[in-house]
Amino acid sequence: MTDQKNFAVFEADIQKAQARQRVVRIAVQVFLYLFLIIMALIVIFPFYFMLISSVKDLAEYRLPVQTLWPNKIILHNYIEAFHTANLGTLFSNTLYVGIVSTILSLIITVITAFVFARLEFKGKNAMFAALLATMMIPGELFTITNYQTISNFLGLRTLGRELGSKDLIALGDWKNTFTVLIVPFLVSVFYIYLLRQNFLQIPNELYLAAKVDGTSDIKYLWKVMIPLALPTLISITILKMMGAWNSYMWPRLVANDEAHRLITNGLRTAFTSVEGDVNIPVQMAAVAIVSAPLFLVFVFLRKYIMKGVSRSGIKG
Amino acid sequence: MKRKIISLLLAITLLALPLLTATSCDLLGGGKNNGDGELKEGQVKVVFYHTMGEALRTVLDKYIVEFNKLYPDIIIEHKQVGGYDDVREQIKTEITVGDQPNLAYCYPDHVAAYNIAYAVKPLDELISSTKVITRADGTTETLGLTQAQIDDFIDAFYAEGAVYGDGKMYTLPMSKSTEVLYYNKTFFDANGLVPPTTWDEMEVLCEKLLELDPDCIPFGYDSEGNFFITMCEQLGTPYTSATGDLFLFDNAENRAFVEKFRSWYEKGYFETGELSGVSYTSGLFTKAPAEEGNCYMCIGSSGGANHQKPKNDDGTYKFEVGITSIPQVDPSNPKVISQGPSLCIFDKADPAEVEATWLFAKFLTTNVDFQAEFSMTSGYMPVLESVKDHPVYAAELEAANGKEGLTLLTAKVALEQANAYYTSPAFNGSSTARDQVGLLMQQALPLTAEKDGDVAAKIKALFEDAIYKCKYDAGLQ
């Protein structure tokens, strides 16, 4: 170990090494940017294609070699798309379901997370473990039974039939209602878990101090915990709204009528039952309209979405 | 104490939230049509699910008023439940919870499905009943059908009520459609062409049309499933047994006709609905001849005549449409499919309810005025022979043309081939068979020797696969 390395570094060598190093560094940076920009272009291309196609007229869209910039910009496609797919109703339905389910879901999530984070009672840990265990089961497994459940909620419909009560029948028959789009998904174990972890980071002393001062649980929750957990709550809100926007299979199964159809399902339906050639520019315009709100939300609340998503791993 | 009460209230509110939203949502979302008011003593309510659009609902409402003049105590509550599949799915779920309607639009395979739960009332007893009912206007009628009434039904349509393999009658025909051949009359007349009556003529015609216009597709066929089944009927080859315990369609004759039409398809003679990507070929037919890929003929449902109108945006017509029967294998023994809804009555604990439903169903199917008006509005065929003699209807039919009057023209053509209608057997799984032969056509037609090698072997495999799936679904595999 005592023999030291002999450094025979000459001036010329150093300069050469230096120059090489600089070249390598620049080359690497150029390569990095080039690669990233190409990938970014690939990633963004479908959006670009959607936008340019949505303002082309059918004849231009059908040119043998498609134009990368429309020769003539036609905004009429958007109007047509709006009417063809009945987007107005779809929007308001989706918004309604999104808002109501988000508010209710937030209330339940906050209260449940609070209980698991702050209160002590027998069976708490077992209960929480049971809750977490349900996260492992894929949602597709629930669909089969839930489909039956909502057709005859708690047997109310059968009961109503026997008692001759229309109100009970209506209460038991959730098909083609907004309820069926909202209630089954109100409890999200993952959000409860997320929020509970957040609540746990708030020092317990604050809670004890509040207790000493005679603050009620609810008031403490409202005045202390919710403000401190606000970023998580915002993330949950956005993800839940995105969920309403993107949900497809369940709404298609249980609320596929005009009055309750949600946007994704509506879009798919509108552009598969059309007769004759599919008018792709109009279809692209519809897709653009449907995509726009999510993009706007993303632009303004990017931070919360990315934070929420990186922790959840669930789409919607 | 006060805190305790508040907490309790809170809990109740939270528990009630889902239910509250259930009701509030319905209020906000328009909710369901649950009828108005409670029933009075002695009244019977009949719930009727159908697929009628607004125009037809108006006709229906008009005749419900008529019906109620005769039977004021039978309250009819009707509802449009989307399309035929929606009706089927809705009723299937409702059967499992015992909340099915009294009366519904149905196709034979729907009835077969409902009958897994023995939910549909066999009509034989009711038909043969001689019980005399006194109506509100003082007149009487027998509960059952009189022989005259039975005879007035177009035979094939009436026979459709008993295609379930057990000899029982389950449905009454409501309004019927069939497949007809729409053709570009303007073009045909200009070029001295006549629409084909046989498939052989069709083949010749296709060649000719391609000579005249190499960019065209001579004809379109909407439904692959109908295509297959109709060919079986026309050729007299087996399809399925009446009870569904045997799937017989995999035979040499059937493979041969599939192979024949495949070669047509390869030559570009025709296009089908699913293969064109949009379920129907009417979009191709209604193109002007100058447009790429237009069809000069289209075999589609007579009920879809409205979609076959080659209308410009300004309301003018690109060409005049002609309508005729679909090509046959043997013109002397023509076969055309009978489609369109029938009515089925669901069994209920209360015989009075069933009886009331029957009376209403009978009214709709045997009332000439209703049948005529319904047909004129929808373009569907009436199910009664005597409608042809209905003065207004007859006059309208007479005046029908290939432009605005297209719907009536189809009805006219459809009625003229009354002797040719057939209905394939219906059983639990008959819809699978239908789907499977449709899928078979969909996969077999685009095969080419160039791309897929041994086409015959491929077709054989497709047949075998379709049989396997039918059997699998029926639990036979």
Added chain:
Amino acid sequence: MVGSKKPWKAWLYLSPAIVLLLIFTVWPIINTVRMAFLEGYNALAVAGGKKFEFGFANFVNVIEYRDFVTCLKNTVLLCVLTVPISTFLALVISVCLNAIKPFRRMLQTIFFLPYVTNSIAIGMVFAAMFNMVGRNIGGKNELILTAGIINNVIEFFGGQAINWINKGSSEVANMTVMVIYIVWNALPFKILVLLGGLQSVNKQYYDAAKVDGTSRLRTFTRITVPLLSPMITYVVITGFIGGFKEYSSIVGIFGEKMGPTSNPYRLDTMVGFIYRDLANQQGRASAAALILFGIIFVVTMLNLYISKKNTHY
């Protein structure tokens, strides 16, 4: 401790969540198992008063079914193709993003964009990009009006237009489109997680490697990848779980018949199979759902086991 005087209060607060979970989560689990083991269970037949035997017939039925094998094959194929590709691409992009300063935020935002979309809606865009418009494509007097923008690009580089999704397209072409779409769709989440992981790696490891004269490639394979392995495991597991539930992206491109018009259901998946059985064959659907759950469970455990073997810290 706190609140222990009134345990009923805690349960009171929990009650809404518990009630809803019991109805919409716990009961379905129990019921699914029940239906799966009742041979040939069918809700309509139940209404008709039929009784079912206990047995494994539903499972046997599902596994023996030809189309189920197709579904399984497609599902596994999509997983096996897309998860490694998307993970690798995401890793490379994340490392590159981590190595640059200017424009990083902007590029990061662009790479996240596919996440805020609707898989059905953007599926339509992808379908349009690959779609040939014309008449009788693949047939005798084929007439292609436009071969689609992707084919335009291929033709621009001297290639031959490929029938990607239209009538008569090959299975390889269909799968390729699906893989491209799914990878495109899966990238943002993976990049987000991996970049987050990279940014939390202690910079001193890289300094240490630099002092030791470690090459970039070796730094990547011997330091970055192992240190990121928990995040990689995470994205791989979520990728597999998502992959085994693949459905709506296929519907997005091919429609509910899940294949080109000449080959319906060619790209059918397990979830597609379950959904189609939902209305008529609840016993079989339940069995298929349990099989799917079993597969996901095994694959997840396998992933965890493999990653545990490779990372001990």
Added chain:
Amino acid sequence: MKVVLENVTKIFPPRNKREKEFMAVNDFTFTVPDGKLIGLLGPSGCGKSTTLYMISGLQKVSGGKIYFGDNDVTNLPAESRGVGLVFQNYALYPHLTVKQNILFPLQNLKGSEKLSKKEMLERAYQAAKLVQLEELMERKPNALSGGQQQRVAIARALVKMPGVLLLDEPLSNLDARLRLQTREEIRRIQKETGITTIFVTHDQEEAMSISDMIVVMRDGVIQQVGKPQDVYDNPTNLFVAKFLGTPPINVFNGEVKGGKLYIGEECVLEVAGVADQPVTVGIRPEGFIPAEDGAMTCNLTNLEIMGRDASVVATHPASCNPTIRSIIDGDCKIDTASATVRYNLKPHKVFLFSKENEKRIEVAAQNNDDFLTAALKLKYSKS
């Protein structure tokens, strides 16, 4: 190999528009003799780690030159300099075993330097033996104690036989007991290998105890360079005096009048040759000799006996700190009931600093003989 730093300067550019640029190291000139162990000492943020990183090549210099031996390495990248670097938190790769960690730098060698597998293992075991880790080669880092991790880090730095070994706060992550042990270990390893070693610390005791030479830095500027004891005994300014020594030096406001040093009203020492001026007086804790007739009177607060020594805590109106602390022989008797304690001062433990620039004011030593003798006399008479 000797390491020479010539006018080395490091300026960090402002991170955003509101910030100003920051000069971390200012005109640093210094030579590390071959084979010595050098401690870079200073409070946190003084630029010592930056200096270390510049020597390693991980950070570029903004100005000046760095030579290893006679070679200018200023612009050479880190990997070409052949230095070994031990990080403050060791930066051991958590996924690799001890052996793999130690092997890691060897596996990077390329071309003519490339070693065979066997050679690599030999070298790794040699290095492990040096730091006494042979038993732990198959463990993962987080199965090791802090001291063991430290030794792995050193072994990894040594295995490629660097010309210079750099240690960044090598002991800061260890507990008190391990610190003593490990610093001896570092000393031993350095002696055995004879590699020129530079380490950074903010703990003066650590630096004093093992370094051949220490460099005291403040705000990027060298304050003093020298053997530890020399620096302790002869601080060049108030900062160095304050920074070295535990307990710290006691600081008073004083005044020189006519060659005599006054603290408060009392004349405590003769300081010949110093011009009349107000001064800052630093007195090492061991510079106090209790005496009933001592020259300096303090208000006694407390007496803490710590075995051999005793520590007297007192206050003085002229003190710059709230308390003054002196270390005296445990045998000395102090009347704890008394309100005051009186001291004589050891002249060589008393430093005068200019009030203007905090620089040391030199005092001619011989002038203090009287005081010293008196003090010694007192000490021996007591015992």
